[in-house]
Amino acid sequence: MSEREVVIKLRGIRNQFGRQVVHEDLDLDVYRGEILGVVGGSGTGKSVLLRTIAGLQRPAAGSVDVLGTDVLNADEDTRQKLESRWGVMFQDGALFSSLTVRENVEVPMRAIPGLDPQIRADLADLKISMVGLQYLAGDKYPSELSGGMRKRAGLARALALDPDIVFLDEPTAGLDPIGASAFDQLIRGLSHSLGLTVFLVTHDLDTLHATCDRIAVLAERKVLVTGSMADMLKVDHPWVHEYFHGPRARAAVPDGAAKTGQKGD
C-alpha cells in the first residue's frame, strides 16, 4: 500500500470566480484503484474541483496532473488521448436527449477507428447490462427513464471506453435509499472488477461509508484532511466533527454513534 501509483495529482490549485476565491493552494493525491469520496459544505467547490480535474474549468493557478499528463498544458492530441481514459458521470446523467440510451453509450466508442457498428452496439448493450439496466432500456430515450435509471445510463456512458478513472458527481443525490444503496454497491462492484479509480463527490454519508476507501474533506478553500472513515471521526475541526458526528452521521456510521451517542440530543 505504501508505494501506490498516484493517478491524479493536484498542486497549489487556486480557483476563483470574480473576487470570490473557492480554492486556494489546494493539494490532493488520488491513488490507483481507490474510491475517493470528496465531501464539503455547500459552496466549498466540490463540483468545481471535479470540473478542474476533468479539464472543464481552468484554475487560476496550480498544476493538474492526471495519469502522468499535465492537463493544463497538454496539446490537443494528448488531451484527447487522456480524455478517452477517464469518464465523467454528471449529476442527472447528462445524456443526450435526442439519442437512445444505447446510442448514448456508443457516442464515445465512435472515436475508435475501425470498430464494427454491430460490435459497437453489442458492447453498448454489455455496458448497459453491467450498470444493472434492463436490456430493453437500451432502446429508450432519456426522457422515458427514471432518475436512477438515467444515472445508471450516465455511468454506462462514462464506462464505455473502460476508463482508468471515473468522476462521479453526486451519484446518489435524488435517489431513494434503496436505489442509492444499490448504486453504492454498483460503484463498489464495478470499481473492483474493472480496477477503476473513482473520484466521487457526494453529500451522502451512507455512500461515503459504503463505498469509499478514503475521504477528502474540503473546507477553508483547501483539502483540510484525507483519510478513512475511522480517521474522520477523530478529526476535531468543528465542521468535520459536526459532519461526521451529526445526527445523520450516527445512522450511517454505527461506530461513530457509539462514540458520540451521549452528546447532543
Added chain:
Amino acid sequence: MAYGGTVMSGGVGAEFILGPADDTGTVHLSGALTIRTVTQARNQLLALDRTTFRRIDLSSVTRLDTAGAWALLMLKADGTNAEIAFVGASAEAQSLLSSVEQALPKPEAPPALDGSFSAWLGRFGQRVFSGLMFLRALTGYLGIFLHRLARALRHPSEFKLTSLVHHCEEVGLKAVPIVALMAFLIGVVLAFQGSTQLRQFGAEVFVVDLIAISVLRELGILLTAIIVAGRTASAFTAAIGSMKMREEIDAMRTLGLDPGMNLFVPRILALFIMLPILGLIANLAGLFGGALMAWIDLGISPAMFTTRLVEGTAVSHVFVGLVKAPVFALIIGVVGCHAGMQVQSNAESLGRMTSNAVVTAIFAVIVADAVFSIFFARIGI
C-alpha cells in the same frame, strides 16, 4: 487497465495476434485485446474452425478490457464453441472475465407491433379517441376561462387588472410593428400582382376592389392571427409551461391562488381585446401598402383610390373581417394556455409543447376561418 505489466499506452500501436490451434487444441493469443482491436479479434475468432480448438491461452495477452472479454465470452455465449476454456489468464483478467460473463446481456425481443387488422383498428380508434379528448380538454379550458371571467364580474377584487394591462402590452402593443409591416407588404404584393393581371383587360382600376376586399375580408385578420399565434401562443405555453415545470402552478394551488383566474384570464382576455385592434391596424396598413403600390405602378392617385374604395367596397367587408378576430383570439389563447398546462417536469416536454401550441393554434385559426367563410357565404354577406 493494463495486465501483465505492460505500459499503459491506450492500446495505440499494441498489436493483437491470434496463433493457429496447436496439437492440444489450444489457440494462443498475444498482444492487446481491447476495444481498439476487438473488431479484428472477433472476426478472427469467428473464422477459426470451431472443431479444432477447445482452449484459448491468454498468458501472453498484455491488456484485456471489457470489450476483449466480451469477444472471448461470446464464443461461448453465441454457441460458436460452448465447451471452450480460457487458460493462463492473470488474476485480474480472470476476475474481469467472470464479471463480464455475469453481465452478458440477454437479448429480449421488443414487444412486437401486432400487425393484424383488428389491432390496427384499435390503434386507429385510440388516436381518434385521443383527438376527441384533446378537443374536449380545449373546450374545458374555454369553460374555465368563461367561468373565471364571470366570477371576476361578480367579484371584481379578484380580477388582476395590472396583469391584464401587462399582457395587453405584450401581445398587443409590442406586436404592432411586425403586424403593420406584414400587412403593408401584403398590400404591396396584392397591388403588384393584381395590376399585372388586370392590366391585360384594361381593368386596372379594379385593383382597388381587389385589395380592399381581400385585405379587409380575409388576409388582414387571418395573417395577423397567424403572426399572433406564432408570437403569443408560444409565449403563453413557454411562460405557463415553465411555471408548471418548476411546480409553481402546484404551489399557487396550495396557496389558494387559482391558475385560471391568475394566469389564463389576464392572458386570454388581453388577446381578446388586442387582436381586433391589431386586425384593424393590419387592415389600414394593408390598404396603405396597396394604395402606395397602385399609385406607383398604375398611377391611381390616392384621392382616386379613396373614392373608388368608398364607392366600390361595402362596409360589411370590414365587419366580416373583424368579427372573426375575437374568435381567433380565444382559439389562440386557449390553445396556448392548455399546452402550457400539459408540460411535464422535463425541458424536452416544454420545447415540444411550445411548438405543438403554435402548430395547433395556426391550424385551428385556419379551420375556423374556413368555417366562417362557409357561414358568411350561406347567409349571403
